[in-house]
Amino acid sequence: MGCMSVVSQDSGPDKNDKPAVYTSGASRSYVGQMPMITNATLRNNVFFGLSADTEEAKVKLEADYTEALAVSALLPDLEVLPGGDQIEIGEKGITLSGGQMARVALARAVMAARPGGLVLLDDPLAAVDAHVGHHIFHECIVGALAGTTGLLVTNQLHFLSHASVARVIVMKAGELVEEGTFAELAAQPTSNFSKMVSSVGGSQQQKDESKVEQKAPEKAGEANIKVVNTGNGELVKKESKAEGVVTWATFHFWFAALGGIRVFLMLAVCSWMFHLAELVPDIFLVGWQMDFFTQETNWYFGICVGINLFGFGMLIFSRFSWVHFTFKASRKIQSSMLRRIMHCPMGFFGATPSGRIINRLGEDQMQIDYQLPSNFQVLCISSWQVVDQLALGISCRPWVGVFVLIFGMLFVLMREIYRRTSREVIRWWVVTKSPVFNIFEETLSGSTTIFAFGREDYFGERFERALQVNMEWLMSRDVANLWSEQRLMCLSSLVVGVLAVLMVMMPSAGASPQLTALGLIYALQLGFSLKSISQYLVSVEGVFTSVERVMEFTNDLQQEPPWQMPADAALVQAKWPQDECSLVFEDVCVRYLPHLPRALDGFSVSLKDREKVGLVGRTGSGKSTVMGTLFRLELESGRILFGGVDIAGVGVGHLRRQITIVPQDPILFSGELRKNLDPLGVRTDAEVWAALKGCSLCALVESLEGGLNAKVAEGGINFSVGERQVLCLARALLRESRVLCLDEATANVDPTNDKRIQEVLSQGLQDCLVLTIAHRLHTVLRSDRILVLERGYLAQSGPPASLLAQPGIFKELANQAGIYNVISDAPLPTQAEGEEVKSI
Structure with missing residues (x-):
């Protein structure tokens, strides 16, 4: 089930009146759940083909561009990105984090919007932190885009109580089931919308959004640059071409x-x-x-x-x-x-x-x-x-x-x-x-x-x-x-x-x-x-x-570490790491390029076998880099011990068979669904169905023509993003690896399925060490331990309740998300104000 809201078509302030003196196409804008990012500069991605014919129009265009960057919370990122808005973005946005890509798409929509136009927003708030999402909603969606008709798809129901939201549309199984204002739908105890509000913490949701403290977007040093430009600012180099005779x-x-x-x-x-x-x-x-x-x-x-x-x-x-x-x-x-x-x-x-x-x-x-x-x-x-x-x-x-x-x-x-x-x-x-x-x-x-x-x-x-x-x-x-x-x-x-x-x-x-x-x-x-x-x-x-x-x-291509190493045979014979799967980071330092600051700086921690660990921190703190090191990302110094063995001496082929990752961007391959869930064909149908049941996917698969043999289109486009994400989780469960890494693996699912998946992660993975990266803090509140990262080092470590009881980064992040305590009994923690839940 998902919610759509219609933002009112107010006149808006004068600063949003954009004369059509430069070419812009039709007055419609779209921000997809997986934004389109071209292999060009950040500036060109925001302009997206806009151009001006006169000097006056060029000045106005530049002013609109600066405003679009500001309302989409991109200005702080430009302070740390190499080259600012001239940074060359890699193909499909690989240079940027998911949140930065979403904000580039929002800035593009602001540039193209016109008074009276249509703006389609497919859950743009899910990929950003709570305080950034608050800034975007107020400054961009109901601010800079005032005067347009906006259709916002979201499960962050607390935003829907804003006065600018004219109507709320509730969708279920592809049908419109309810429609009305937030107050009208919430006042009906038996309505689907009322149940959704209750499932995500209704007492928190109806607060006046204007009373929530607005935090500034990430400052310098906090932008997540996954793939960075070279020293001369050129990411994608020109294709080499030999000259002279063929040697x-x-x-x-x-x-x-x-x-x-x-x-x-x-x-x-x-x-x-x-x-x-x-x-x-x-x-x-x-x-x-x-x-x-x-x-x-x-x-x-x-x-x-x-x-x-x-x-x-x-x-x-x-x-x-x-x-x-x-x-x-x-x-x-x-x-x-x-x-x-x-x-x-x-x-x-x-x-x-x-x-x-x-x-x-x-x-x-x-x-x-x-x-x-x-x-x-x-x-x-x-x-x-x-x-x-x-x-x-x-x-x-x-x-x-x-x-x-x-x-x-x-x-x-x-x-x-x-x-x-x-x-x-x-x-x-x-x-x-x-x-x-x-x-x-x-x-x-x-x-x-x-x-x-x-x-x-x-x-x-x-x-x-x-x-x-x-x-x-x-x-x-x-x-x-x-x-x-x-x-x-x-x-x-x-x-x-x-x-x-x-x-x-x-x-x-x-x-x-x-x-x-x-x-x-x-x-x-x-x-x-x-x-x-x-x-x-x-x-x-x-x-x-x-x-x-x-x-x-x-x-001549640079290669990752060797796929096989001499020690692999002995490790296979010893059935490593059968008995003891502890994970120890000893003063780990990672630097992506020599001229850049360290992504991890002296990171040290010891994780126990079968422990459930949550990784939290602001954007760019190094959470994804920690997971990357497990897959033999080259270290500048330090070492990582897995099951008592230094992974630097283990072939990446053997190592990666012991570790499974569920990425934030779900990937399905064309072919049969069963091949996607069990690529090697080593699981029985009963085991596959058990994994689907654990992820609440049995009804979905049974409804498909062919069941497990149903066809998957290229890129899995015949499934929603949320469905793809849960299918990837089911695939990970079938591998039965000793270490499971979850990079916001439930970011695109609705609250009900998210709750079910959290139960699977907490109860169905007793023999597995689980590392979970989360912007939505409620997904890791039942972890055994929380690791809080800040600019590449371990800032805090401890049980969730202990971290909430003491001043620090975790408590600050939790307060921004409206979380003030941890309930340790059976019910899962509810989603609080500011948390993100994507719709399927």
């Missing part, structure tokens, strides 16, 4: 994947045998005509049939050999590249757009799969054709070799001119294809937001510009090919003419007229064979530019 190392890389130089020589010999199968029958026919072997006709006929059958066999064998070995090489290269990419540290994915990765795995790999074997095989065949044709021609007229040498030098000169141009053009063509993939994927995934803001033209122009640049280089490649084609054709025609005259005019060297005629026929083909060699030599080198790009991703 021998690139050829060796492909030959090694092929099976070595011996395999290539074998394929070259197969190509020669293939051409001999075409040449030998013609020579045999000459011998038959001359009765060279003085045999009967039937004998000649039988030998001729045998030679042709042998040639047909060599044709099949040659083609099969090329396909088999080159396919094997392509598969080996692709597997190696994919394995290296999957073992890259997270910083690589923040600095590398997905379009660049898709380009290497797509276009470049296709060139290696198809173009490289095809071109190389034709090059080998053409080379043998020239050798055989020269051998036949010289055997008839030896002086022909001198003239062929001269013409060969002309072909080499022509090829060198063509080679340099074609090689660089192909490199640029492949490099400029990456932005096409990147913009297309970005536009497709954010289509809902783009349509809502009416920015189709802006993003269409971005894609067209990138595509145009790529097509210009493709056209350049084709023009270079045509240029060389024309000139090589002229040169080959000249070769054919000269050789034909020489073969007729020069005296024979004792060759028979029949053999001379055959030599003349093949001499007429020599020019075209030389042309083919010149073209395919260039084409092969051009395709090898894709090999060098793939080689970069295969050999």
Whole structure:
């Protein structure tokens, strides 16, 4: 069940009257539950295509921009983000925290809103702390957006009692079940809304929001920068492009994947045998005509049939050999590249757009799969054709070799001119294809937001510009090919003419007229064979530019710690960590980049086996970094002992099998639902259903067509965000790991399901050490211990009741959330004022 509220359409203060003197599309704005963040600067993400035509409009636009940053609580973040609003945001907002992404989307909505327009807000308050949410609601939603019709989806019911909220709409199972003002619905004891208010602490909810102390947003040092810019402020570096000739190392890389130089020589010999199968029958026919072997006709006929059958066999064998070995090489290269990419540290994915990765795995790999074997095989065949044709021609007229040498030098000169141009053009063509993939994927995934803001033209122009640049280089490649084609054709025609005259005019060297005629026929083909060699030599080198790009991703990418280590075998034999799963942090320090302050600074704590621990703190205090260290995030100093073993000596593969994390952003993969819950297929249906029952998902799965075999769309978009989050939790429960990390794993569920899940976490994980990150403090109030982090160090540690009874950061955070005591009996703590609960 979820609530929607309609914010009243008041006139609003004069400062919100935005004249339409600059382009802005339709007067509608949308803030999604998972905001669309483009791979651009923070400023460009807020402007989202807005532009001004006059100086007056530009001044007004800048003023509106500053106001949007202020009301969305982004100004304090700009004080600590490298480059301020010019910070380059990674793909899908990986540079920012979830709360910062939500506030960027809010600022974008404020910029686009107009008096009388429509603003759709899909639970924008859930990703921020309580005091920041209070600021956003008053300064932005009912402040800067006054004068618009706002539709706010939320489960934070205490905000709905504000005077600006004209109506409350209650949704259940996709239907509108109740509608009215907050007072009207709350006054009905049997209404769904009244029950929802009671379930989240009704006595707290109806306080006047204006009486709540407003806290300032996070100050310097508290912004959560997950992936930070490099020292020069450039996060996403330009894609590298080699220059000059393709090095021998690139050829060796492909030959090694092929099976070595011996395999290539074998394929070259197969190509020669293939051409001999075409040449030998013609020579045999000459011998038959001359009765060279003085045999009967039937004998000649039988030998001729045998030679042709042998040639047909060599044709099949040659083609099969090329396909088999080159396919094997392509598969080996692709597997190696994919394995290296999957073992890259997270910083690589923040600095590398997905379009660049898709380009290497797509276009470049296709060139290696198809173009490289095809071109190389034709090059080998053409080379043998020239050798055989020269051998036949010289055997008839030896002086022909001198003239062929001269013409060969002309072909080499022509090829060198063509080679340099074609090689660089192909490199640029492949490099400029990456932005096409990147913009297309970005536009497709954010289509809902783009349509809502009416920015189709802006993003269409971005894609067209990138595509145009790529097509210009493709056209350049084709023009270079045509240029060389024309000139090589002229040169080959000249070769054919000269050789034909020489073969007729020069005296024979004792060759028979029949053999001379055959030599003349093949001499007429020599020019075209030389042309083919010149073209395919260039084409092969051009395709090898894709090999060098793939080689970069295969050999040069930074890798995370080793997947396997020597100590793993002994740990597996000892069934580590079967008996004792304590977790000890000893003076742990983490720094993401050398020029940045430490994300963790001397963090030390000892956690007991099966202990339930809550991690709390303001945004950027280091909570997520603590969890990251468990997965072998490199430490600057200190160590972490898990089950008495230093995890620095454990392979990440074996270590990560003992730890499960449920991220704040839920991920489902396309395919069957059962495969998402049990990817390795090691659980029985009964175990899967038990996990679903524990997460209150049985009714949902039973309602799906196919049940456990129901289809999951790409990214799980056929499920709500809350449903995806709970499904990810069920998947984590099925792993039965010894350590479970929950990063706001219930942030997107309604109060009822949140209560059920908290019961599962407290009662169904008795044999598991649980670490829970929470902005909503009520989700960790039943933990055995609370760890309070502040700017990378452990500020407080102890049971929740003890921390609430003493001054400190935890008590301050709890007071902001309206929590003043902990009830230790069976009922779960209720949600208090200021707490965030997302709707499903």
